[in-house]
Amino acid sequence: MNLFKISWANVKNKKLNSFLSVLLLTLGIGLISILLLLNKQLDEQFRKNLRGIDLVVGAKGSPLQLILSSIYQIDSPTGNVSLEEVNRLKMNPFVKTVIPLSMGDNYKGFRIVGTTGKYPEHFRATVGTGKLFEKSMEATIGSKVAEATGLKPGDTFAGSHGMDSEGETHGESLYEVTGIFEPSGSVVDQLILTDLASIWDLHQHEEGHSSQAPALLEPEEDHDHEEGEAHHAEAEKQVTSALIGFRNPMGAVMLPRQINDNTNMQAASPSIEINRLFELLGVGIDTLRALAVIIIVIAGISVFVSLYNSLKERKYEMALMLSMGGTRSRLFLMLLSEGLLLAVFGFLAGISLSRLGLWVFSRSAEKDFHYSLADFGFLPEEGLLLAGAIALGILAAALPSLGIYRLNISRTLAED
Amino acid sequence: MIAAKDLTFSYSPGADARSFSFPDFRCSNNETLLILGQSGRGKTTLLHLLALLLRPASGEILIDDTAVRELSPRQAAGIRAQKIGIVYQKAHFVGALSVMDNLLLANYLSDRPQDRERAVFLAGELGFAGHLHKKTHQLSQGEQQRVSIARALMNNPTVILADEPTSSLDDLNCDRVIHLLQEQSQKLGASLVVVTHDQRLKSRFPNSISL
Numbered sequence: 214m215n216l217f218k219i220s221w222a223n224v225k226n227k228k229l230n231s232f233l234s235v236l237l238l239t240l241g242i243g244l245i246s247i248l249l250l251l252n253k254q255l256d257e258q259f260r261k262n263l264r265g266i267d268l269v270v271g272a273k274g275s276p277l278q279l280i281l282s283s284i285y286q287i288d289s290p291t292g293n294v295s296l297e298e299v300n301r302l303k304m305n306p307f308v309k310t311v312i313p314l315s316m317g318d319n320y321k322g323f324r325i326v327g328t329t330g331k332y333p334e335h336f337r338a339t340v341g342t343g344k345l346f347e348k349s350m351e352a353t354i355g356s357k358v359a360e361a362t363g364l365k366p367g368d369t370f371a372g373s374h375g376m377d378s379e380g381e382t383h384g385e386s387l388y389e390v391t392g393i394f395e396p397s398g399s400v401v402d403q404l405i406l407t408d409l410a411s412i413w414d415l416h417q418h419e420e421g422h423s424s425q426a427p428a429l430l431e432p433e434e435d436h437d438h439e440e441g442e443a444h445h446a447e448a449e450k451q452v453t454s455a456l457i458g459f460r461n462p463m464g465a466v467m468l469p470r471q472i473n474d475n476t477n478m479q480a481a482s483p484s485i486e487i488n489r490l491f492e493l494l495g496v497g498i499d500t501l502r503a504l505a506v507i508i509i510v511i512a513g514i515s516v517f518v519s520l521y522n523s524l525k526e527r528k529y530e531m532a533l534m535l536s537m538g539g540t541r542s543r544l545f546l547m548l549l550s551e552g553l554l555l556a557v558f559g560f561l562a563g564i565s566l567s568r569l570g571l572w573v574f575s576r577s578a579e580k581d582f583h584y585s586l587a588d589f590g591f592l593p594e595e596g597l598l599l600a601g602a603i604a605l606g607i608l609a610a611a612l613p614s615l616g617i618y619r620l621n622i623s624r625t626l627a628e629d
Numbered sequence: 630m631i632a633a634k635d636l637t638f639s640y641s642p643g644a645d646a647r648s649f650s651f652p653d654f655r656c657s658n659n660e661t662l663l664i665l666g667q668s669g670r671g672k673t674t675l676l677h678l679l680a681l682l683l684r685p686a687s688g689e690i691l692i693d694d695t696a697v698r699e700l701s702p703r704q705a706a707g708i709r710a711q712k713i714g715i716v717y718q719k720a721h722f723v724g725a726l727s728v729m730d731n732l733l734l735a736n737y738l739s740d741r742p743q744d745r746e747r748a749v750f751l752a753g754e755l756g757f758a759g760h761l762h763k764k765t766h767q768l769s770q771g772e773q774q775r776v777s778i779a780r781a782l783m784n785n786p787t788v789i790l791a792d793e794p795t796s797s798l799d800d801l802n803c804d805r806v807i808h809l810l811q812e813q814s815q816k817l818g819a820s821l822v823v824v825t826h827d828q829r830l831k832s833r834f835p836n837s838i839s840l
Binding site: 214215218219222223225226527529530533534535536537538539540543622623626627 | 673674677680682683703706707709710711715717721722723724725726730733734735736737738739740743
């Protein structure tokens with residue numbers, strides 16, 4: 214028998230009231246916690262893949278779409294640009310690196326990206342087993358791809374057209390797996406990398422009997438198909454986009470304007486576009502956060518009302534305990550710890566709920582975008598959340614419990 | 630032992646102040662005393678004075694030959710916890726706790742070691758040994774009153790005060806409760822003071838005074 218046991222017995226004794234208080238706290242805290250978790254993980258994923266990429270050039274269209282498709286591989290590409298034009302950028306004094314990318318096919322939902330050896334180098338992805346692709350129709354696959362598809366070095370597979378696994382397959386030209394990348398935590402994990410030449414070869418080859426042009430994702434493909442034959446001459450090699458690294462920060466000032474004004478391409482700055490994206494998301498996040506705070510305040514009121522009512526009912530009990538030698542501060546502590554218990558339960562349930570939510574969210578993100586957000590660690594901000602919950606529980610319990618200091622023992626005992 | 634001398638009390642000093650003055654009495658160890666009085670004669674007031682829950686306007690109370698009038702509320706609570714066991718008219722308990730825990734609560738609140746054996750022993754003596762793990766509201770009124778007697782005995786008090794312990798009980802339970810109170814206070818060598826309007830008890834106590 215101790216204070217804590219009495220508090221616990223009281224919490225258990227009014228199950229519905231306690232349940233309501235804990236439920237509200239759980240929802241509020243769970244919501245804030247999952248916002249914190251998602252914010253951290255999205256931020257991490259976005260920043261990590263952004264490192265060292267100062268500019269992305271590609272076909273004109275939405276700059277955000279260009280960034281999402283070229284860096285994060287989550288949106289459709291904007292269209293094609295000529296390789297010659299991209300290569301001309303290498304001559305620009307501000308430019309240090311140019312990594313061309315060619316997209317448009319997938320294997321079982323994993324994107325096949327034609328590029329050069331500089332791409333995995335940039336993301337610090339190293340080949341674990343096997344070796345890096347060297348010539349056309351050789352492919353090196355990311356760790357998640359290997360895990361999901363079971364492909365090993367030496368295996369062959371046929372890519373499908375488009376960005377989802379339902380596309381038409383390029384049945385006659387098979388890729389050969391030459392190696393598997395070590396997990397790097399970057400976008401490379403979920404990609405199949407091949408030489409730029411593979412994409413040209415594949416689509417050149419198909420040109421004869423298939424109506425698909427390499428401008429794979431243009432919905433208006435049909436209209437430029439007529440001129441396609443002539444267009445795709447050996448000289449007019451095309452790529453989807455290119456990732457640019459600057460030699461010095463001046464590039465950020467000069468280059469985008471040069472490209473946007475003087476070429477058929479557009480230049481998009483990843484940091485600006487991602488900040489814009491987060492700003493857009495921010496409105497929704499702020500709304501959810503405000504909602505969570507409101508729910509938490511209601512939870513506090515619920516704890517308050519529940520303790521206030523039960524204290525009225527238990528007035529005689531309190532007087533009895535006082536008459537048996539209990540001190541007022543002891544009983545006050547007992548009532549406080551009832552609020553505290555509810556707060557701690559709400560917090561624990563909220564944290565569990567947010568992990569569950571994250572798991573569900575991560576599973577769907579993994580399925581749709583191959584991004585894993587499953588980092589269930591405890592965040593430092595959640596420590597603050599715990600402190601807040603405890604403060605709320607204590608405050609909500611303290612207000613009604615102060616009545617114990619005004620309780621007239623004799624009168625209360627005589628009244629009933 | 631417990632004794633009172635020239636005891637007076639008045640509620641809320643003011644125009645409609647109700648004042649009581651009480652007869653002197655003394656109840657030594659191993660003795661019993663019945664205080665009879667009709668409603669409104671200050672029975673509960675007297676009991677609360679003796680239990681140090683109220684402070685008398687004048688007069689003196691002696692518990693084990695110590696004057697207790699001038700004690701601070703905290704000291705009074707200490708004396709109450711250590712020396713006095715109280716049985717109330719209606720048996721009240723901490724509803725969330727089991728019968729056993731309600732008994733141990735008396736030990737806990739008076740800062741004594743929690744004596745499970747004594748709780749089991751008293752439950753056997755008072756005939757509710759089978760109910761120790763039930764909640765108190767699951768017991769009948771007679772059983773509840775016996776549990777509240779056991780609770781008053783948990784700290785081995787030297788004074789047992791009972792406020793209308795039998796008023797809500799039928800004759801059979803009334804007899805049983807009074808018998809148990811007398812028997813248990815005898816075993817402890819304590820003084821037993823019963824305050825009641827219940828005329829049934831008159832024949833059961835050798836010493837009685839009327840308010």
